Amino acid sequence: MDTELHSEILSFFEDHCKRYTESLSEILRKHIGINGNTDAFCRSLIPKVSRLLELFLSGQDDAFKSEAVELGRRIFRKNLPVSVVVNAFNSLLFDSIDFASRSTFSEEFSLFLAFVRKVTNYVALGFIYESVSAKERFFLRESVSRSSVRTMFQLFLRIRKVLYGEGDTITERNCPLSQLFDTLEFRLVSSKHGIRRQLELLHEAVHTHENLFKEYFKRGNYLSAYLTLVNFYHTLEKLIHLFVQIERGKNAVRLEDIVNFLASEKGPFVLFALDPKHLSSINRALGYNVGDEIFRYIDSALQAKFQGSSYAVFRCFHSAVCVLVEGKLSGIDFEGLFKRIRLKLKRRFRELPTDVDISGFLIKVPQELSGDKDAISSAVRLAIRESKRRVGELFTLDLSSEEEKREVIILKNLYKGIVESLVLERVGIALQGIYSSDGKVEHWEALVRFKDDEGNIVPAYKFIDLLYDYNLIDRLDILVLKKVQQNVHLFKGKSIFFNLSPVTLTGKRSGSQLRELTRSLVESGLGLNFGFEITEQAALEAFLPIVDFFREFNLPLAIDDFGNGYSSFSKFIDLVELVPVKYLKIDGSYVKRLTTSDKAVKVVRTIVSMANSLGIKTIAEFVESEEIFKLLKEMGVELFQGYYFGKPQLVV
Numbered sequence: 001m002d003t004e005l006h007s008e009i010l011s012f013f014e015d016h017c018k019r020y021t022e023s024l025s026e027i028l029r030k031h032i033g034i035n036g037n038t039d040a041f042c043r044s045l046i047p048k049v050s051r052l053l054e055l056f057l058s059g060q061d062d063a064f065k066s067e068a069v070e071l072g073r074r075i076f077r078k079n080l081p082v083s084v085v086v087n088a089f090n091s092l093l094f095d096s097i098d099f100a101s102r103s104t105f106s107e108e109f110s111l112f113l114a115f116v117r118k119v120t121n122y123v124a125l126g127f128i129y130e131s132v133s134a135k136e137r138f139f140l141r142e143s144v145s146r147s148s149v150r151t152m153f154q155l156f157l158r159i160r161k162v163l164y165g166e167g168d169t170i171t172e173r174n175c176p177l178s179q180l181f182d183t184l185e186f187r188l189v190s191s192k193h194g195i196r197r198q199l200e201l202l203h204e205a206v207h208t209h210e211n212l213f214k215e216y217f218k219r220g221n222y223l224s225a226y227l228t229l230v231n232f233y234h235t236l237e238k239l240i241h242l243f244v245q246i247e248r249g250k251n252a253v254r255l256e257d258i259v260n261f262l263a264s265e266k267g268p269f270v271l272f273a274l275d276p277k278h279l280s281s282i283n284r285a286l287g288y289n290v291g292d293e294i295f296r297y298i299d300s301a302l303q304a305k306f307q308g309s310s311y312a313v314f315r316c317f318h319s320a321v322c323v324l325v326e327g328k329l330s331g332i333d334f335e336g337l338f339k340r341i342r343l344k345l346k347r348r349f350r351e352l353p354t355d356v357d358i359s360g361f362l363i364k365v366p367q368e369l370s371g372d373k374d375a376i377s378s379a380v381r382l383a384i385r386e387s388k389r390r391v392g393e394l395f396t397l398d399l400s401s402e403e404e405k406r407e408v409i410i411l412k413n414l415y416k417g418i419v420e421s422l423v424l425e426r427v428g429i430a431l432q433g434i435y436s437s438d439g440k441v442e443h444w445e446a447l448v449r450f451k452d453d454e455g456n457i458v459p460a461y462k463f464i465d466l467l468y469d470y471n472l473i474d475r476l477d478i479l480v481l482k483k484v485q486q487n488v489h490l491f492k493g494k495s496i497f498f499n500l501s502p503v504t505l506t507g508k509r510s511g512s513q514l515r516e517l518t519r520s521l522v523e524s525g526l527g528l529n530f531g532f533e534i535t536e537q538a539a540l541e542a543f544l545p546i547v548d549f550f551r552e553f554n555l556p557l558a559i560d561d562f563g564n565g566y567s568s569f570s571k572f573i574d575l576v577e578l579v580p581v582k583y584l585k586i587d588g589s590y591v592k593r594l595t596t597s598d599k600a601v602k603v604v605r606t607i608v609s610m611a612n613s614l615g616i617k618t619i620a621e622f623v624e625s626e627e628i629f630k631l632l633k634e635m636g637v638e639l640f641q642g643y644y645f646g647k648p649q650l651v652v
Helices: 003-023 026-032 038-057 061-076 082-102 106-142 147-163 176-181 184-192 196-219 222-252 255-264 279-286 288-305 334-348 373-389 402-424 460-469 473-486 502-506 508-522 536-541 543-553 569-578 588-592 598-614 626-635
Strands: 269-276 311-315 321-326 358-365 394-398 428-436 441-451 495-499 529-535 557-562 581-586 617-620
Touching: 003 038, 003 082, 038 061, 038 106, 061 106, 082 106, 106 147, 106 222, 147 176, 147 196, 147 222, 176 184, 176 196, 184 196, 184 222, 184 255, 184 311, 184 321, 196 222, 255 269, 255 321, 255 373, 269 288, 269 334, 269 373, 279 288, 288 311, 288 321, 288 334, 334 358, 334 394, 358 373, 373 394, 373 402, 373 460, 394 402, 402 441, 402 460, 402 473, 428 473, 441 460, 441 473, 441 529, 460 473, 473 495, 473 502, 473 508, 502 508, 502 536, 502 543, 508 543, 529 536, 536 543, 536 557, 536 569, 543 569, 581 588, 581 598, 588 598, 588 626, 598 617, 598 626
Parallel strands: 358 394, 441 495, 495 529, 529 557, 557 581, 581 617
Antiparallel strands: 269 321, 269 358, 311 321, 428 441
16 A cells, blocks of 8 residues: 555545544543534544554554554543444444445555554554443442442453453353342242342343353454443443342342242241331330341341352341241251340340340241242231230241131131121120219220121221221221211210320321211210320320311320330320320239239339329229229229120121
8 A cells, every 4th residue: 555545545534534523523522622613633543544554564463453452441541432432443444335335445445444454443443441440440340348349249240351461261151140140038028029030131241241252252343342341330330230229129128028028939948037126116115226236136046057159138027036947947946046136135244224025936938838928918817916915926837737727817807897897887896884983984995896707896906907007997997987987876975095096086087077977976966075085105106196186176185005015105295195094004914913912003103193193084994893992092093894894886
């Protein structure tokens, strides 16, 4: 190729550069460094192109490659979009073919095209080296705080090994992600977010791009290798985004998610849960750092015990920690573990002004129960309910046992029956008297009554938790008031207190219905005097909505289950000052233990003393014997409720 052709090629490059840069947007031209004068910019490139052409024609391949690669690095550092760079390469190749076909030097056609192809190919190699360096800096910076990035870094390093000729024995089958996909924790959280299959496909795509890159790089086809590398990065970024979701999702696993997972997998599985009692009350009374420390203590104890691909430890409901175990029990003594953690917990927090305790349950789910979501869900609900009633014990439910499976079926049928009763408004209302010490009724408490398929009354403790668990308590509260409104003549002249959940009060629809029904009963004109009972814990959790409601209607309020928890005393005083709190109902668990527990006696005396100082009457529930009645009377309790005085009587 002589001097004349050399000049003609340089002229072609300058013309091509002008045409191409003028076709770019003003923003891109500024980004490249072209400030309005494309002629000057393109002329500045000619010495570099001339130098490359000289090296190529003189056969100095190593120097030619080195300078073309360095040019690629410099172009990459301009941060141009990939689409612009690829378009520039394609435009140069097509214009080169057109130029060569029109040139008087057609005999050098193949040599000229070889030069253009080699320049673009080695420039692409510069892009590869520079992009890998940039990505390595990104991974090193981001992997410090994000474990998902650290995992992806291992995949990225395999590309780096290809570039620098280092060996790599990792395959798709044994790569870090494949091993992670098999862990129980990953499967559960990715299923919860509905991204498990998407992750697997992206993982497969990463390895496909990696293998293509290796092949192109090995053949020296650097432009194709770079385009493949761009796809590799893009897929890797998608994986990082989804893995961040997985990391965050570990702290937001609900029991419903675990139930869905168990119903979709083959098992067998074991679900083990520990639930510290009264944690929210301890947080309010002693500070959130105390309650959080109790939870963290349990969580760390379980995390230390259950490590491996067949275990998953989650915070699963309220403050509880759940452990999911895949496969048959391998000699794990869950009962012993429960006792050890409970004992250590009590010792660790023995200086707190209240006893720290836990409840727990263990559910064994056999393989044959896979797919039966209703049965698994009912088993979990049964376990939660029973464990709450047995603080300090581990409730065990083996679903491979026909007898225990029947209990779950009974609970499932009970739930369906309750839902049907709520929908069809087949709910009964009974009244139980609140008596003074001389046996006269002060007022009545309205109690809900459900019947099972055989017509038997279902005890309240069997369905109240279910209603809360399935978010049905607001429907029940509204239905009770509707029943009273429809049969208000049956309650004429009575003073009645209705149980009220803050869920009903704060719900948009139920809150509106509550106000409408309350207003209707207030204006009935039949002499119906009524108020509401709200538990101590609920009253403080929904403080402002309760204040607003009782100020609006000026109705009396009874605080139920008082003493069951560790409320903020100052907040309770605020409530008393702002709304008409008329009664404190002493938690029945203390009343039942008056004859056997000095602590129960002290708690009751303290509540009575506090109530007297605030001008509030005290009510003791679960008064079931003359001995307990006399003890309460001596302590200064004014009102009594329980079988000793009278059982609830069905009214409607």
